[in-house]
Amino acid sequence: MGERRGQGRVRSLVLAAGLSLCAAPLMALDRLEFSLPEAGQDLADAVRGASLLQSLEAQNQTNPQDLLGAARADYGRILGALYARGHYSAVIRITIDGREAASIPALEELAAISTILVAVDPGPLFRFGAARVTPLAPNTTLPPGFQTGQPAESGLVSDAVSAAILAWREIGRAKAAVDDDRVVANHDTRVLDVDVALNPGPELRFGSLAITGAERMREARVAKIAGLPVGERFSESALRRSEMRLRRTGIFSSVNLVEDEAITSPDLLGITATVVEQKPRRYSFGAEVASLDGVSLTALWLHRNLLGGGERLQISGAATNIGAQSNGTDYDVAVALDRPATFSPDTTAGVLLEYAHEDEVDYALDAVAFGLTLSHIFS
Known part of the structure; x- marks a missing residue:
């Protein structure tokens, strides 16, 4: 009787374990295959590099829902990679165990995925027909590849537009923006026509500098270090130089200078500096041991x-x-005190005091050094 009960309990445990194994989803992905018969090696590498499925497989992440989400996202990611290399008539098919990934509902729960096939026909290479961005500021340099007859890589279009807008901003047109654009791919002639019209906007001058985020730092000193040329003609390079001056002090972990949306009459554009201060103090210690030279110790205390x-x-x-x-x-022992923006935004003044003792075989030396320093960044 007792033996039968024991056997019954064992059979129940085995059955329960079997049921739990059957209920658990199978996570393994047996095969992820890319088929690009018409693509060269560089293009095939670009497709694989853009694929989220490839990334998940490399990380051994085979959860079915993650794979389904990655497959659905890969249509756009792979298409973007092909556009970036001038292919605008691609056909992309991604099948999961024979089903097109795009047709599988996003919320459908898949118990397991065995095989995923990514088949890509990139189509022919397109070349630029019309390649225009107008009007252009004087001395604007567009990307060399953005011209008629060159491979129509999508990145060249955005680079050309960015370069044209930056050139306008450099000569005071801070509000330069795209006014209209026309991009047409002709699949019969394999030509991409690009025609972008810009609105340079009015010529503006730097307005006042507003500062947010400064806690321990005085706002007047933030403005002094930034050295924004208030009242002078706006330029992108001057704005970024002010940003860099604040960064190189080491006081801030984040610095961002942005212009206001609205123009202050008649032609002033206010700037807002958003800063995040680092912790003001830093400590460091070091030690080395050598059989002949003994022990070396170093220490440093810094207040920013x-x-x-x-x-x-x-x-x-x-x-x-x-x-x-x-x-x-x-x-x-050395003590150094530096002050940025002492005579100009790019000039740092400093004071140094140092005492040193050397105990050598042939001599002993005690030395005291005092110095004043000036450093200026010219570009």
Whole structure:
């Protein structure tokens, strides 16, 4: 009786385990295959590089719902990669166990996926027919490939438009933008015609600088360091130089200068600087051990914004040859204070004080150094 009950319990456990295994979804993907018979190696690599399915397989992620989502997304991703290389009549088929991925409802739960086939016929290479972006600012340089007869890579179109707008912004037309565009692919002649019309907008000058995000840093000093040429003609390079000046202080983890949407009458364009300050203090320590030279120790303490005006205080010390066999211990201590934008936005003034002791076999030295420094960035 007891034996039968034991056998019954064992059979129940085995049956339950079998049912649970049957209920669990099979996660394995047996095969992901790309078929590109008409594509060269570079184009095939571009398609694989754009594929989210390829990425998931490389990471061994084979969840059926993730694979279905990736397959549906790959139509657009692969098409974008083909456009970028001048192919505008591609045919893309992605099948999951024989079913077209686009026809499978996104919320359908798939128990398992065995085979995914990505078949791509890139079609012929298109070339530029008309390649126009007008009007252009003086001395505008468009990408060399953006001209009639060259492969019609989609990236060249966006690069040409960006270069044209940037050239207008450089001479004060901060509101330059696309006014109208006409891009037509002729599949019979394999030609892509591009005609983009720009609206340069009015010539503007830099308006006032508004600052957000400064907590420990005084706003007047932020403006001084940025060195925005308020009242002068707007230019993209001047705007980015001001941004870079703030970044190189090391005070901010993020700096972003953007122009206002509205123009202040008559021709002023306000700028807003959004900054995120880093933690003001930093510490570092180091140690080395060598059989002949003994122990070396280093330490550094840094304050990025000592007085709220961007002053950078650094105190460093080092002790070397501790326990060395050939000579005594050497050590030094240095204090350096730097202040950005002292005489101009690109000039940093500094003070340095250092004491050093050297204990060598032939001599002993104690030295004190004091210095004033000026550094200027010319470009």
